[in-house]
Amino acid sequence: MATGKPITLSDGSFDEEINGSAVPILVDFWAEWCGPCKTISPILEDLAQERADSLRIGKLNVDENLETARRYEVMSIPTLILFKDGEPARRIVGSRPKSALLQELEAYL
Numbered sequence: 693m694a695t696g697k698p699i700t701l702s703d704g705s706f707d708e709e710i711n712g713s714a715v716p717i718l719v720d721f722w723a724e725w726c727g728p729c730k731t732i733s734p735i736l737e738d739l740a741q742e743r744a745d746s747l748r749i750g751k752l753n754v755d756e757n758l759e760t761a762r763r764y765e766v767m768s769i770p771t772l773i774l775f776k777d778g779e780p781a782r783r784i785v786g787s788r789p790k791s792a793l794l795q796e797l798e799a800y801l
Contacts, residue, residue, distance in 0.1 A: 696741040698749040703759045709750060711778040716800050717748040721764070721771040723755045728787035729770045735790045746801050774800055 701709055701719065710717060720736055722729035740749040754761040754769060764773060764780065774782040774797060781800050784793070 696744040698736055698740050698751050701750045701752040701757070701760075703757045706752065706757070706760045710775045713748055713775070713778075715746055715748055716774055716776045716781070717750050718772055718774045718797065719750040719752055721752050721754050721761055721766045721769055721773070723753060723769055726769050732770050732772075732787040732793075735788075735793060738790065739793070743801065747797070776800055 698720070699709065710719075718736070718739070720729070720732070722733070736749050736751075739747065752760055754766060764771075768785055770785075770787060772784040772793075773780050774784075782796065784796055788796070
C-alpha cells in the first residue's frame with residue numbers, strides 16, 4: 693500500500709505493520725524534543741513520496757512507545773531501523789543528509 697506519506701506506529705500496531713509490509717519499512721524512532729529528529733523528518737517525508745513503491749517510512753515516538761523502543765535497544769535518537777521481511781536489516785543512528793541516507797539504504801531497496 694504505497695501512500696507516499698510516513699505512517700505513525702505505536703507499540704500496538706508495530707508488529708502488524710512491520711510483518712505485514714510487502715516492501716522494506718524504515719522506522720524513525722524519534723521524540724518531539726529532539727532537534728536532529730526535526731532535521732531528518734522532512735528528508736524522510738521526501739523519501740516516503742519518492743520511493744513509495746519500494747520503501748515505506750514509519751515513525752515511532754519513543755516517549756509514547758517505550759516498549760518497542762526498548763525491544764530494539766534504541767539508546768539515542770533519531771535511530772532509523774530498516775526492516776526487511778519483518779526483521780531489522782540496517783540500523784542508522786543520528787541525522788544524515790538525504791544523499792548519505794540513500795547510500796546507506798540502497799543495498800536493501
